[in-house]
Amino acid sequence: MINKIRSADQRRVTLLTGIGDRWRALTKWQQALGLAAFVAILYYLPLLGIPGLTWLRTDSIQGGNNWAGVLFVCAIYVLVAIGLNVVVGLAGLLDLGYIGFFAIGAYSVALFGSVNSPVVKWIQQEFNLPPTWAVTWAICLFIAIVLTMISGVLLGWPTLRLRGDYLAIVTLGFGEIIRIVARNATGLTNGPVGISAIPGPEGAPSPDNKVFGLIDAKPWYWLAITFVLIMVFLVRRLEHSRVGRAWLAVREDEDAAAVMGVYPFKFKLWAFAIGAALGGLSGFLFGSRNAFIDPTQFNANLSILFVAMVVVGGSGNMIGVSLGAVLLAYLPERFRDFADYRWLVFGLAMVLVMILRPQGLVPSRRRARELSDRAAEAEEVPARV
Amino acid sequence: MHFDELIGHLGQHTVDGLSKGAIYALIALGYTLVYGVLRLINFAHSEVFMVGTFAVLILWNQLGVENNPPVGQAILFLVLGLIVAAVASGGTALALERVAYRPLRRKNAPPLIFLITAIGLSLVFVELFGQVLPKLLGGVLPDVFGRPRQIVGMPTIIEQKTLFTIGNTGITNIQLIVFVAAVAMMALLDWFINRTRYGRGVRAVAQNPETAALMGVNQERVIMLIFVLGGIMAGAAALLWSMRFGFTQNSIGFVLGLKAFTAAVLGGIGNLRGALLGGLFLGIVEVYGATLFASNWEDVIAFVVLIVVLMFRPTGLLGESLGRARA
Secondary structure, eight states: OHHHHHHHHHHHHHHHHHHHHHHHHSOHHHHHHHHHHHHHHHHHGGGOOOTTTGGGSGGGSTTOOOHHHHHHHHHHHHHHHHHHIIIIIISOOOOSOHHHHHHHHHHHHHHHHOTTSHHHHHHHHHTTOOTTOOOOHHHHHHHHHHHHHHHHHHHHHHHTTSOHHHHHHHHHHHHHHHHHHHHHOHHHHOGGGOBOOOOBTTBSOOTTOSSSOSSOOHHHHHHHHHHHHHHHHHHHHHHTSHHHHHHHHHHHOHHHHHHTTOOHHHHHHHHHHHHHHHHHHHHHHHHHHHSOBOGGGGOHHHHHHHHHHHHHHOTTOHHHHHHHHHHHHHHHHHOGGGGGGHHHHHHHHHHHHHHHOTTOSSOOHHHHHHHHHHHHHHHHOTTOO | OOHHHHHHTHHHHHHHHHHHHHHHHHHHHHHHHHHHHHOOOOTTHHHHHHHHHHHHHHHHHHHTOOSSOOHHHHHHHHHHHHHHHHHHHHHHHHHHIIIIIHHHHHTTOOHHHHHHHHHHHHHHHHHIIIIIHHHHHTTTSHHHHSSTTOOEEOOOSSOOOEEEEETTEEEEHHHHHHHHHHHHHHHHHHHHHHHSHHHHHHHHHHHOHHHHHHTTOOHHHHHHHHHHHHHHHHHHHHHHHHHHHOEEOTTTHHHHHHHHHHHHHHHOTTOHHHHHHHHHHHHHHHHHHHHHSOGGGHHHHHHHHHHHHHHHOTTTTTOOOSSOOOO
């Protein structure tokens, strides 16, 4: 059985490397054309009606969710995966509390943008503003990103000096703390009651909204995918910059990196802050589209789902983690019989990938090489524990 | 802030904290043993405990235990419960080691890969008991798996009553049993590790695996042994939990496991006596904190303690001593 999986896996690897090599062999303008076509397909997806491909749509099954809505969730999970990939895949820090940043992003738009939030009510009282006043959506976006970056630094500052496995557990605790604070600090967050009337780009949800309404999810998907594309571009540039190379150096050998003049703590903190900002952006979109949030939407299982997306997809490789995010968000929606068992399957997928293929489905080449080096070392010194 | 309440009933809160901390300490031993030898955080250990509580639940359910049985029967049920829970938890821990960790060790995988595997395993177990077993066994064991993911109550084996009162501090029979049983189990383990031949093997591998192998210690057997020992301790904790709180759920492991891990780190991970100290200390801090603020902040207190300890004294109160000296 395991051998069968292995040989199937081998075929897939040859296929993948084949695709990668062919892509790199194309000329610049051919690549640009290919990318443009891919982006066009991404924007066309919610309208998908090509005969023969409609079975992909989640509303093609009975009781399936709105197709554009599912795509929207996939898109914000891709954002999460890209952000977490900076922390886990590039800088090599296992963050199990990523849901905390997602929650902070969602709560930023809720607390500052909704007329029902205690924060907005307090500002209205202090400055004698009309009861319909709230912070505009675009400014909330800015607030969300700044707040999550600050919280990333605040969490990272004391904890990034810890050993990797300790860091993981502490971040797990952080995610829980955020959720419990959101639940208990009723004066700030309305507690378990949650916050409603969270605004979108056109302001608070109302039947008059022309584009970003509660029912039609297509505009929301287009908005999210636009953010995804911008972020992919930015993170890509970052990856190939001095900062990106420093992250890889720190991941593979912190001491060696320090000797070469890379100050690990500084770059880890950067990774944390940038990762946090992406998580916050994703949470921001989630809160804004949902128009209602409460603390139960941010439980620890989601943090683990996020990590699963990254490691199953292939940590360190942006295409890999995006694929992981889409798979893990899409499959339970399309295959409803499997939805009950999805957490079980995610857990199993994590275990199997880690044991059989720790570099993930679409590996980062550098990461794969590092892991096989370690395995080779293990064969040389069999006594090592 | 309720300082008056805390100071006025300081003794009572301390006793409550100690009996709570004793259970944390028993679970913490599992983390500490595995960490001491392998330097691995066995994140799935919380599920080893959870499986133990379900084993006790199924046993009592099958025996048809009623509330408040006569003393003789109660003792029988508790002893049987201990055996079944120890076998279930020890077996689960061993299975985790064989199925997941051993292949990873062979490949010399980085620590984070172990941790991610452990998290995946933890999720698998939670879902197994929350979703799969209810589907499979819902008809066979309706009182246990009738409603997926629900809290399941257990019969009261020992009726809670106050044994004696010192000042305004009452000590109940259950608190006393939990505390004494937990400390006895730990004393037994401490004796086993420090005084027996097998224990010497464990300490040898913890100190230096290569040298221990050269001296003829079977490493794989030592590793299996520590997983089983940790599992047995978790099983004992599961029994005490079932007796004291009288319920279980597929997801109880998560927060409890984090707290036990905190206790292990607090005492000095890898240090057996540290786990006891850390567990009791955490139990007391938690009860004090919950009294000072409000009980719904209880879990936050444990996490804050963890962060503070790791920041200022990552080697814990007693230092990491089972294993080699660490930088």
